[in-house]
Amino acid sequence: MASKKLNLRSRKAFAELSLHDKNAYLQEVAGLIMAVRGEDPPELDKDALARLRRYYSRRSMADLRLNEMGGPLRRAFESLADGIRSDEVLTLLKHELPAARRSAAFSRPAPIGDAQRMFFVPSVHDVPLKDDFNLMDIAPFALSKSGGAGVIRYELKDSIITVEGGAEVGLATAYDYDIVINMTSHLAEATRRFRIDEAKGLKPSIPPQVYRPAAAEILKFCRRELGGKQYEDLERALARLQATNIRITNLKGDRRGWDRRSTESFPLIGRYKVVSRTNRDRIDQVEIDIPGWVYEGVVRPDGKPTILTLNPDYFLLSRPITRFIYRLARRAAGDTTAFYSLKELHKRSGAKAPMRKFRQTIEEIVETAKTTPLPDYDLNLEDRGHDQILHMRKRNKSLPAEKDLAAIA
Structure with missing residues (x-):
């Protein structure tokens, strides 16, 4: 089944809408995200809609000198500004929407304003x-x-x-x-x-x-x-x-x-x-x-x-066990692949939970990673009979212009 994609309107296109159409469009985007979760579309209140309109319309750092630019450089900065804005609007939407009913989810939303900041900090x-x-x-x-x-x-x-x-x-x-x-x-x-x-x-x-x-x-x-x-x-x-x-x-x-x-x-x-x-x-x-x-x-x-080097999304991992797995993958797999038995993982994690509970936790993480991937690495479990093996494989880099709805939700 192909993943659904979401293209947010540019700031200019959004500004041309009437107030009624702006609210209807924001409700539509919220409904698409909730549909991917398999949940009913919410009714955003007036305050939530006002916050979303304000974030959608505000200028980012990349907007500041657009009037002085021309040609390809201007188009590049316009694209950058719209990308920053899209991330911020989606982040704010996730704050306004009800929490996803997914017990094994291991990532939290980025803080509001985070997308713009990440362009101006040193590498992690x-x-x-x-x-x-x-x-x-x-x-x-x-x-x-x-x-x-x-x-x-x-x-x-x-x-x-x-x-x-x-x-x-x-x-x-x-x-x-x-x-x-x-x-x-x-x-x-x-x-x-x-x-x-x-x-x-x-x-x-x-x-x-x-x-x-x-x-x-x-x-x-x-x-x-x-x-x-x-x-x-x-x-x-x-x-x-x-x-x-x-x-x-x-x-x-x-x-x-x-x-x-x-x-x-x-x-x-x-x-x-x-x-x-x-x-x-x-x-x-x-x-x-x-x-x-x-x-x-x-x-x-x-x-x-x-x-x-770590992926900045490491900081958004909300479960300590997923942080351990990411660090281990970064160290052992690097740009290729690595694998560990669950018995060895249990030993290296220092987990206090019994092996049965630990195995269940890893299975939940691998299942969740199919729709909400771990930064940089794909996870897969292989049953060897006497034990299960966790494969950690470096994911090919891609920079799609569209937003994957499954990842957003």
């Missing part, structure tokens, strides 16, 4: 991987949304990895770990600029090992709303990250077959400090010491940082 990178620090092969965070107390122990073929949280604040969560990604991305961008200036014969300063962002910058980068709860969560996340410690014992055999063990321990972030607060007592400016294992992995003498 994952944490650096030192020679044998394969943190993307396991979950260096709790799979529960609240973190909780306890210790996660991974016994792999060549190493034993222990993740231990603080006694008072518990383990870092998958969402806390977004701050590590943000911190590493900032350092990678600063290092890139440093190398460029160095190659020009200038004498730039090496990137500092202290990161001083505004709380709002972190939230925007991680594609989150800017509400009061998000600021409170951010402060608690810093405490959990600083208290969560990773201990890696590498198992290496010598020529006589004896095991030689080397152990290293490090926190997910170093010291942090809330530098300033707003008038509402919200966290404002923060200061984070970048731990040595991150700093040395990015700011390397040979100019080749050991980092991997």
